[in-house]
Amino acid sequence: MAAGSSLLNQEQLDLLPKELYWGSRELYQWEGFWYAADLLQGTLTLQSGYEARSDDVILASSMKTGSTWLKALCASIMGSQSKGDDSEENDELLVKNPHFIVKGLEYLVGRYNTTPDDLSAMPSPRLFHTHVPYSALPDSIKNSECKIVYIVRNPKDTLISSWHFFNKVFRQPNEEPYPLEKAYDDFCRGIHQFGPFFDHALQYWNKSLKNPEKILFLKYEDLKKDPEGEVTKLASFLGRPFQNKQQVEKVLWRSSLERLKNLEVNKDDSQPGLIMSSFFRRGVVGDWKNYLTEEMEQGLDVITRLKLEGSGLHFEI
């Protein structure tokens, strides 16, 4: 790496292990995880330039595990609700897709030309998201008092959700979907953006066990099963406990899939490269049963068991 620079030049990039994802997208392996080149550059720039503040909140997740939902919930809890005015006109979710309210750090820096100085100029409290694995987070995030909320989802639904998502964003409507067998194979080998999925989840899981005050570890399935309980826990963790049951219900309704997917702002697919509706699909636990063969189900169950053995992390479905 060039002295004084966090960026890799093409020659250095070419020395990294490389794989094609979805048949055409280049991913590079850096310290055990797979990245698109620009997002790897963004990650490295953040490592040297991001200055965490103790009141930052960082949402973290693998892809397709409930990030949009978590963004909506936290934006709602930290936005209008905690400012004491939760009237409809103060609900940002009405006018912005959750991904535009809570932006991805590595996307801002690696893809959209935001500099660490721009991030430093943002007012507190800052709410960001990242798909970056724990090991690749900037030290300032790890060492400061800022909070991290991680969301995970069972691997089989994560795979199926990714398959639908990337068929929509990487393929033309008239194109055949990417073969599910190949997507399954990529997922099992850990070759997907920010993968391997299990290593990603385990890093945050282990850190959350060591430091539960800093990292709250949530599961998509628990949020579905007990939304009030999980969201109450989330609000307290963020230092913005609910005052009454109405607040819990309002945050849940405002962030709900049924509401968000029907808002005009989330149906607008007119901007090139931005398919707003692709973030909202069915949100059903166990949807994988409609797609995976018995062989795939068993194969992924074996990998899950082997990877998570002894960790205390488990998925019920």
Ligand SMILES: Nc1ncnc2c1ncn2[C@@H]1O[C@H](COP(=O)(O)OS(=O)(=O)O)[C@@H](OP(=O)(O)O)[C@H]1O
């Ligand atoms: N508000 C809300 N409530 C519950 N579930 C929701 C919500 N918003 C999105 N979803 C479902 O989450 C899946 C998308 O995952 P992510 O949001 O992590 O995608 S991304 O990584 O940000 O692209 C995807 O799951 P599937 O429907 O199973 O594909 C979305 O439908």
